[in-house]
Amino acid sequence: MAKSKRFELLTKREVNKDLFIQEWPEVGLVNMESPFDPKPNLVVKQGIVAEMDGKKRKDFDIIDFFILRHGLNLEQAEKSMRMDSLKIARKIIDIGISRKEVIHIFSGLTPAKILEVVKHLDTVEMMMALHKMRARKTPANQAHVTNRTENPLLLAADAAEAALRGFAEEETTVAVPRSAAMNALAVLVGSQSGRGGVLTQCAVEEALNLKLGMLGLTTYSETLSVYGTESTFKDGDDTPWSKAFLASAYASRGTKIRFSSGTGSEVLMGNSEGKSMLYLEIRCLMCIKGAGSQGVQNGSISCIALPLSLPGGGRTVLAENLIATLLDLEVASGNDAMSSHSDMRKSAKLMTQFLPGTDFITSGYSSMPREDNLFGGGNFDSEDYDDYLVLQRDFLVNGGIVPVEEGDVIRVREKAGKALQALFKEFGFPPITDEEIAAAVTAHTSQDMSERNRVEDLKASERILKENITGFDVARALGKLGYRDIAERILETQKQRVAGDHLQTSAVFDAGFQVRSAINDPNDYQGPGTGYRLTGEARRKLTNIPQAKDPRSIATRSLPDKPEMWIEEIGEAVIGTDRNEVVIGLGPAFGTHLMETIIGLPHTEVLKELLRGIEEEGVKARVVKIYETADCAFIGHKAAQLSGSCIALGIQSKGTTVIHQKDLSPLNNLELFSQASNLTIETYRAIGRNAARYVKGVPPFPVPTVLDNMARLKYIVKTTLMHMKETEQVDPSRSPRELRINFP
Amino acid sequence: MKQKKFDPQKDYPLASQRPDLVKTLSGLNFSEISLENVTSGKIPLQEIRISPKTLEYQAQIAEIHGRFQLADNFRRAAELARVPDEEVLNIYNAMRPHQATKADLIAIAEGIEKKYRAKINARFIREAVDIYEQRDLLKKERLMGETHG
Numbered sequence: 033m034a035k036s037k038r039f040e041l042l043t044k045r046e047v048n049k050d051l052f053i054q055e056w057p058e059v060g061l062v063n064m065e066s067p068f069d070p071k072p073n074l075v076v077k078q079g080i081v082a083e084m085d086g087k088k089r090k091d092f093d094i095i096d097f098f099i100l101r102h103g104l105n106l107e108q109a110e111k112s113m114r115m116d117s118l119k120i121a122r123k124i125i126d127i128g129i130s131r132k133e134v135i136h137i138f139s140g141l142t143p144a145k146i147l148e149v150v151k152h153l154d155t156v157e158m159m160m161a162l163h164k165m166r167a168r169k170t171p172a173n174q175a176h177v178t179n180r181t182e183n184p185l186l187l188a189a190d191a192a193e194a195a196l197r198g199f200a201e202e203e204t205t206v207a208v209p210r211s212a213a214m215n216a217l218a219v220l221v222g223s224q225s226g227r228g229g230v231l232t233q234c235a236v237e238e239a240l241n242l243k244l245g246m247l248g249l250t251t252y253s254e255t256l257s258v259y260g261t262e263s264t265f266k267d268g269d270d271t272p273w274s275k276a277f278l279a280s281a282y283a284s285r286g287t288k289i290r291f292s293s294g295t296g297s298e299v300l301m302g303n304s305e306g307k308s309m310l311y312l313e314i315r316c317l318m319c320i321k322g323a324g325s326q327g328v329q330n331g332s333i334s335c336i337a338l339p340l341s342l343p344g345g346g347r348t349v350l351a352e353n354l355i356a357t358l359l360d361l362e363v364a365s366g367n368d369a370m371s372s373h374s375d376m377r378k379s380a381k382l383m384t385q386f387l388p389g390t391d392f393i394t395s396g397y398s399s400m401p402r403e404d405n406l407f408g409g410g411n412f413d414s415e416d417y418d419d420y421l422v423l424q425r426d427f428l429v430n431g432g433i434v435p436v437e438e439g440d441v442i443r444v445r446e447k448a449g450k451a452l453q454a455l456f457k458e459f460g461f462p463p464i465t466d467e468e469i470a471a472a473v474t475a476h477t478s479q480d481m482s483e484r485n486r487v488e489d490l491k492a493s494e495r496i497l498k499e500n501i502t503g504f505d506v507a508r509a510l511g512k513l514g515y516r517d518i519a520e521r522i523l524e525t526q527k528q529r530v531a532g533d534h535l536q537t538s539a540v541f542d543a544g545f546q547v548r549s550a551i552n553d554p555n556d557y558q559g560p561g562t563g564y565r566l567t568g569e570a571r572r573k574l575t576n577i578p579q580a581k582d583p584r585s586i587a588t589r590s591l592p593d594k595p596e597m598w599i600e601e602i603g604e605a606v607i608g609t610d611r612n613e614v615v616i617g618l619g620p621a622f623g624t625h626l627m628e629t630i631i632g633l634p635h636t637e638v639l640k641e642l643l644r645g646i647e648e649e650g651v652k653a654r655v656v657k658i659y660e661t662a663d664c665a666f667i668g669h670k671a672a673q674l675s676g677s678c679i680a681l682g683i684q685s686k687g688t689t690v691i692h693q694k695d696l697s698p699l700n701n702l703e704l705f706s707q708a709s710n711l712t713i714e715t716y717r718a719i720g721r722n723a724a725r726y727v728k729g730v731p732p733f734p735v736p737t738v739l740d741n742m743a744r745l746k747y748i749v750k751t752t753l754m755h756m757k758e759t760e761q762v763d764p765s766r767s768p769r770e771l772r773i774n775f776p
Numbered sequence: 777m778k779q780k781k782f783d784p785q786k787d788y789p790l791a792s793q794r795p796d797l798v799k800t801l802s803g804l805n806f807s808e809i810s811l812e813n814v815t816s817g818k819i820p821l822q823e824i825r826i827s828p829k830t831l832e833y834q835a836q837i838a839e840i841h842g843r844f845q846l847a848d849n850f851r852r853a854a855e856l857a858r859v860p861d862e863e864v865l866n867i868y869n870a871m872r873p874h875q876a877t878k879a880d881l882i883a884i885a886e887g888i889e890k891k892y893r894a895k896i897n898a899r900f901i902r903e904a905v906d907i908y909e910q911r912d913l914l915k916k917e918r919l920m921g922e923t924h925g
Binding site: 093094097098101102103105132135136139238239242243246262266269270271273274276277278279280281282283284285286321322323324325326360502504505507508511512516519520523526527528529530531532533535536537545546547550551552 | 788789790791792795798800806809810811814815821824825826827830831834837838841842843844845846847848849850852853854855856857859861864865867868869871872873897900901903904907908910911913
C-alpha cells in the first residue's frame with residue numbers, strides 16, 4: 033500500500049502517543065454502557081431489602097450492605113425508584129427544579145438507577161447539571177506542593193506562592209514516609225506565610241495521616257480511598273465500615289476530610305466483576321455518602337488515562353463529578369494526574385469542569401514544575417499558570433487561581449523562608465542558611481536549590497512525631513520569634529479545628545478565616561441571573577493579568593516628543609500632467625502622528641524605498657497627503673485621480689500599500705499588499721518599482737511576500753489601535769496636499 | 777446571664793456567630809485561645825481540640841440541611857472526641873479486613889461503650905461485625921491461636 037505523508041505526520045502527533053482501545057465489556061473495559069450492568073430495581077419486604085439492582089439479598093456483598101444501611105434513604109427510595117429515569121434526568125437540568133429537590137430524589141436511587149438516569153445526559157447537559165448541582169456557590173482550586181528532593185525550605189516557599197495565587201487547599205506528600213511530618217510542617221508554615229486560611233494536608237498512609245491531623249500539622253485529608261467491588265476494597269485493606277470509622281476519627285479531631293475514588297481503579301486492580309467503570313464508581317460514591325463524608329475527590333484521578341482510552345471517557349469522568357454533586361457531596365474534580373500528551377485534549381477535558389465550576393476545579397494543580405510533582409501529577413503545572421489565567425479571563429470564569437505580581441511572589445517566598453529558618457533554629461533542626469533562602473526565593477525547580485543533608489532533615493522530621501510537636505507549638509514559637517502574623521494565622525487554623533465549621537460540606541476559608549461552605553455559600557443556580565457570577569472586585573482581580581497593557585500606550589509608543597518635521601505641506605495637490613509619474617498618497621497620520629509601520633519600520637525609510645524603487649525604473653514620483661479617508665484603497669484611488677499617468681501608490685501609516693489606477697473602481701486595484709506585517713523594507717522598494725512599471729506599460733515583477741498565518745493574531749490589536757490614530761486625522765473637507773519631503 | 781439557645785438554622789458559622797457556645801475539650805472558652813495566652817503559657821496546650829458538644833452542634837446544622845449521614849458521622853466523632861489518639865487508631869486498625877476476630881471487635885465495642893459512653897460507635901462496630909461475619913472479613917479464631925503459639 034502507498035504511504036500517505038499526511039498519515040505519517042499524524043502518527044507522530046502528541047495525541048497519538050496516547051493509547052486508544054476498543055471496548056471490552058466482559059472485563060470491565062467499558063465506560064458507562066456495559067451490557068453486564070444490572071437493571072435497576074429495589075424489592076422491599078417487611079422493611080427489609082430483599083433485592084437491589086437485580087441482586088438477591090443472599091448475594092449482597094459488603095458494598096451492597098453498606099449502601100443499604102447508610103447510603104440509601106429507603107423511605108424516599110419507594111418514591112424515587114418508581115420515577116421514570118428520563119424524567120429525573122430532565123429534572124436535573126430543568127432550571128425550574130431546585131437543587132434541593134433533585135438531591136432529595138437522588139437520596140432514594142440505587143446505583144443502577146443513578147446510572148440509568150445519567151446515561152440520558154449528553155456532555156453539555158452534564159455541564160449544565162454540574163453548574164446547578166455543585167454544593168458551594170463560589171468555585172475554588174487545590175494545589176499540589178511537593179519537590180523531588182523533599183527540600184522543606186522549597187516546600188515552604190512554593191506553599192507560600194500557591195497561597196498567594198489563591199489556592200484554597202494545598203496538598204503535599206512524601207517520597208519517603210519518614211519525611212511526612214516535616215513536609216506537613218513546611219507546607220503549614222509556608223501556606224500561612226502566603227495567605228491566611230489555606231487548608232493543608234500531607235497524603236500518607238492512613239494511620240500516619242490521622243496522626244498528622246491530630247497534631248494539627250494538617251487541617252484536612254483526602255486519602256480515604258474506596259472501591260466499587262468488594263475484592264478491590266479488601267485489596268485496599270479497608271471496608272466501608274473501617275473507612276467510615278476513620279472519617280469520624282478525623283472529624284473528632286476537627287480535621288476536614290474528603291474521600292477519594294474514581295473510575296478505572298477496579299479494572300486496574302483486576303476486579304471489575306465485568307461492570308462498567310461508571311457503575312462501580314456510583315457504588316463508591318454511595319459508600320462515601322453513607323460513610324458521612326462531606327465530599328470526594330473523583331474524576332478518575334490517577335487512572336484517568338484508562339477511561340480516556342475508551343469511547344466516551346471525557347463524558348464518563350464528567351458524569352462521576354456530576355453524580356458526586358447529585359449525592360450532595362463536595363467535589364474536587366480531578367484534572368490532576370496526567371491525562372494526555374496532547375495539550376488540546378487536556379484543555380478540552382479541563383473545560384468540562386472549569387466552565388460549569390466545581391468545588392475544586394482540580395484536585396491538585398501542580399504549583400511547581402511537574403518534574404517535582406511526587407503525585408505523578410502535573411497535568412497542569414506552574415508553567416501553565418498564565419494559560420489558565422487567560423482562560424479564566426476569556427470566559428469570565430472563576431477557576432480558583434488569581435493573577436499575581438512577581439514582586440509579591442518574591443516577598444511571600446522570602447517571608448516563608450525566613451519564618452522556617454527561625455523555626456528550625458528554635459526547634460534545633462538542621463540550619464537553613466541565608467544562601468538557601470536566597471535560592472528558594474527565586475527558584476523554579478528543586479534543581480535550583482543546593483543539596484541539604486537529607487539524613488538530618490529526616491531525623492528532624494521524626495522528632496516532630498516523637499516529641500508531638502503540634503500546630504500550637506509552631507504558632508507559639510513563631511509568635512515568640514516575632515513572626516506574629518504567621519503565628520496568628522497558624523493559631524487560627526488550630527482554633528478553627530475547635531469550632532469545626534470547616535467540617536461542613538464544601539468548606540474553605542477566605543484570607544480572614546471566614547468559612548465559606550455549602551451552608552453559608554450554597555449554590556443557588558436556577559438559570560440566568562442566579563448562581564455564581566464573576567462580577568465586581570472578583571472580576572477585576574481575576575481579569576487583571578499583569579501582562580495586559582494599556583491600549584492607549586501601544587500605538588503612540590513611536591511618537592517622539594517633537595515630531596520630526598520632514599514632511600512639509602506646500603499647498604493643495606493638483607492633477608498632474610506628467611505621464612511619467614507615480615503619485616504616492618500617504619495616509620492622514622503617516623509621518624506626522626504615526627512614525628512607523630505596524631512592525632516598526634520607520635516611515636522615513638519606507639517612503640525612501642518606495643521612491644527609490646520608482647526612480648530605479650526611471651519614473652518620477654510626487655508625494656501627496658490624503659486627508660479625506662483612512663482606507664487604503666481610497667487613499668490609493670484618490671492619489672490615482674491626481675496622477676498624470678493614472679497610476680498611484682496608496683499607503684496607510686501601518687504600512688498597508690496598494691497600487692491603484694485612476695479608472696478602476698476604488699475597491700478594485702492593480703496590486704494590494706494587505707498584510708502590512710509581512711512587508712519588509714525590500715518589499716517596499718519592489719512595490720515602488722512595480723508601480724513605475726505600470727506607468728511604463730511593462731509587466732510588473734511578482735513582489736515576494738511571506739505567508740504568515742500568525743500575523744493577524746499577532747497584530748490585530750495593534751492594527752486596530754493604529755487605525756484609530758489614522759482615523760483621528762481624517763478630515764473629509766480637506767483636499768489632498770502636495771508635500772515636500774526632507775529626509776532627516 | 778443565661779446563654780442564648782443554639783439555633784442550627786442561624787448559628788453557622790459557630791466561630792463567628794456563636795463563639796460563646798464553643799469550648800475546647802479541656803474546657804477553655806473559644807476566645808481564650810489567643811496568641812498572647814499561647815505564647816505566655818497562660819493556657820495549657822493539651823486537649824485544645826473540638827468538644828463533643830461542638831460536634832453535636834455541627835451535626836444539627838448538617839441535619840437541618842438534609843445531610844443525615846454527615847450528621848451521623850459528626851455524632852460518631854462526638855463520642856470519639858474523648859477517646860485517646862492511640863485507642864482511636866487501634867480501633868480503626870481492628871476494623872480493617874481480617875484484622876480482628878468477632879470476639880475482639882465485640883470486646884472493643886463493649887469497651888468504648890463502657891469507658892466513653894460511645895454508644896453509637898459501639899452499635900456501628902457491632903453492625904460491622906454482623907456484616908463481616910457474612911462476608912468472611914473477620915480474623916479466624918483458629919488462626920489467632922496459631923499466631924500466638
